[in-house]
Amino acid sequence: MTQLFLIGIGTGNSDHLTGEARRAIAEADLFLIPRKAEKSDLADLRTQIIGAVRSDARIATFDMPTRDDNLPYLNRVEAWHDEIARIWTETMADTPDAQSVALLVWGDPSLYDSTLRIAARLHPAPRVRVIAGITSVQALTAAHAIPLNTVNAPVTISTGRRLRDHGWPAGCETLVVMLDGACAFQDLDGDAFDIWWGAYLGMPEQILAHGRLSDVCDDIVARRAAARAAHGWIMDTYLLRPVRPVPAN
Incomplete structure (x- = not known):
């Protein structure tokens, strides 16, 4: 070769x-x-x-x-x-x-x-x-018809493992989370964040959810488990933003 x-x-x-x-x-x-x-x-x-x-x-x-x-x-x-x-x-x-x-x-x-x-x-x-x-990041934002970043603000892309082990990154305005089989968003204050979630992005099986994390958290976990059981596998990604802007350093 x-x-x-x-x-x-x-x-x-x-x-x-x-x-x-x-x-x-x-x-x-x-x-x-x-x-x-x-x-x-x-x-x-x-x-x-x-x-x-x-x-x-x-x-x-x-x-x-x-x-x-x-x-x-x-x-x-x-x-x-x-x-x-x-x-x-x-x-x-x-x-x-x-x-x-x-x-x-x-x-x-x-x-x-x-x-x-x-x-x-x-x-x-x-x-x-x-x-x-x-990427799944592009497919996610397209599916929800949202911009990836807020005005003049950076974006952090991380994993479920890091969110679970280290919590919300300091100063982060937008967090995209990948590879999260354990739904680490459950450990966050649900009233403090909005979430845009998607599984099987771009495929006929695509599933989407969006809202205040406290309102949709349990539904996402249940739908994710049901979809995984039905298909034998799942690929999902989500984007989180604080409800209130992160103070500038």
Whole structure:
């Protein structure tokens, strides 16, 4: 392999594919598709997206390893990335004539995604070409028809883990939270924040909720649990703003 395409494909809607993404899909010799038993729909969606562009694609699937919960978090992630890189290498070795290999990345490869870090572990190192995609942040604000930032104010993008462990970031005007399987917003003062939440953004299954956190918190938790049970997986993102402006420093 001499070329590795990391193709941002948006949030599950084939209309999110850019012209550049379609050209890269048309060009690649081999596609690697991760497979998880509880998220088989995601592998199927990737296959459908490729098939909508070309009918002659060579596809190799691989089983995603699990993280070792006995390790500290950062060590756990590092070991997990090493193992995925090893699996990529073995999977690609089965198609030695493939000079260009592609992975389809949900959202954009730059935002809370490990694909670039895993690609950096490959030896010999391929030329990596990143094709930007629509992120869940963009899909969320578009679905709710809201701007991402308030006037002349910064935006913080973080994770559920950090919100749970460290609370509301000091001086933050807008907080976008990703990767929150435990609904960390439940630990905030519900009367002090408004929330814009969305799951399966851009997909036919899309679910949205918005309002004062104290009014919609329980409903979001219940709807999230029901959707996860129905589909076997869930991807959701939310945006929070204080009801009263954050004082300037």
